[in-house]
Amino acid sequence: MTDTADARALVPGAVDRVTARVRAVDAATWAAPTPCTEWSVGDLVAHLCLEHLWAPHVLVGTTMDVVGDRYEGDLLQGDPRGAWERALARSRPAWPATDTHAALVHTSFGWIPVEEYAEQMLLDLTVHEWDLARGAGQDEELDPVGVDRALAYVQSDPIMLTGAGLWSPPVTPRSAEPRDVLLALLGRPV
Template identity: 90%
Template sequence: MTDTADARPLLPGAVDRVTARVRAVRPDAWAAPSPCTAWTVGDLVAHLCLEHLWAPHVLAGTTMDVVGDRYEGDLLQGDPRGAWERAVARSRPAWTATDTHAPRVHTSFGWIPVEEYAEQMLLDLTVHEWDLARGAGLDEELDPVGVDRALAYVRGEPVMLTGPGLWAAPVTPRSDEPRDVLLALLGRPV
């Protein structure tokens, strides 16, 4: 985790930025490839939906075993925009209710401080916002505050970067701009 203040207040804005991107995807772009090589743009949104359906449970201190497989299957059901809107209708307000968060939360990496989970979610939202923009042919600029925060987190070598297959191998950045460095560290050729 970075040494700066808690990332939780940054998450509603990150959710809003991804929401704007999801709303901008043209109907013919849902099947387009994304920079996440195994995923189309629609698959990427399904991944994001899953993360945000889980978030209210995780923030309340519920273990993954208790949540179980309730979010398995076709989360998009032919309506990627609607699926995203439904997922963040629960996730976004859960992030703003910081006084209700468990101090430690259960993730696929085990029990971690809620602040660490917030860092992971901000990183996920920031990088996947770019993935979504690139795959759907949208403007690829990112929020500089989110980028700086995510880059500081990545440079701290968090546990989520050591998991197999979570991120592609690093590539050479095209510039020393923070966005390009962040994306390159996570295997995105810009």
Template identity: 60%
Template sequence: MSDARRLIPAAMDRFGARVHAVPDDRWDAPTPCSEWSVRDLVAHMCFEHRWAPHVLAGEPMDAVGNVYDGDLLEGDPMRGWDRAAVASREAWTSTTAHADPVHVSFGWLPVGEYAVQMLVDLTVHEWDLARGAGLDEHLDPESVQETLAYLRGDPVMLHGPGLFADAVEIGSADPVDQMLALTGRTRS
């Protein structure tokens, strides 16, 4: 795997473009994440990206506390995402300022692993968002390959904290199908 940090700004752009393309009548539509509507999925990603500057600076989770609890969308999912993405992008593109290791919800990780975890989240949830909002589901092949390589290593983030559904069996060699299957999703 390469350093996923270089892929994150473009992945954030793609996710943001999808957020801005959600039809007005689809914000409450279900997504492949069984507990989340389209709005809930965007709120999750806002939460993750509001935390990114703190994580990349090496701040322990308890030092930040509950500052990001509550409604980060403030009634407008597009603006909520845009606000979260601005600070996150600045933090990701300032790679010389990144701490190593960084502290996440389940412990300390090398910054490169945190980066690929964020890329996994962006890539998988980009597909979830597209599916829930009825948008084109095409994904960036390089991000899919990076995500798939990480998921095939059975990382703690996949099954440890229960972030994704259990893997499903598929008969497809397509990288997107394989990535989706490893996170408990199918295109059917």
């Protein structure tokens, strides 16, 4: 059983679930729209690639200035699956290596505890897994442990809902199920 006291332990499983979904996208679906209104399925995968190219740097305490613009440009290069595989090849093994993580990490929110960064990444992976599933016409069920953890985090940190335009405005959930509540809080009409 996975230790859920630290969100870092949950990120590899979330990466694996997204990976399975990326691998299942057929060629005709990369241009399909997602609930992220400005992103196609391919654009969403590019966003996830960017997050996971940065993750190994962030986890060891490298600042955004030092990483610079090395991940600017077309990350997919016509191969969304390959781009995701390359991004996760460095990111996924970095998460369980907790003894190498900096106590504080540098993000667009400034310096935060590494455990908080993991909460943010788990939230991002969980919600974007659903976005990817919806856009690609896949089964939309999500891991209940990831959903519960992401929901608890977003409800405890209002900046995640109101700051920096990260998410669409909340909508009314279709049910009181944690998945539906999480998605509705982040503007996803289920």
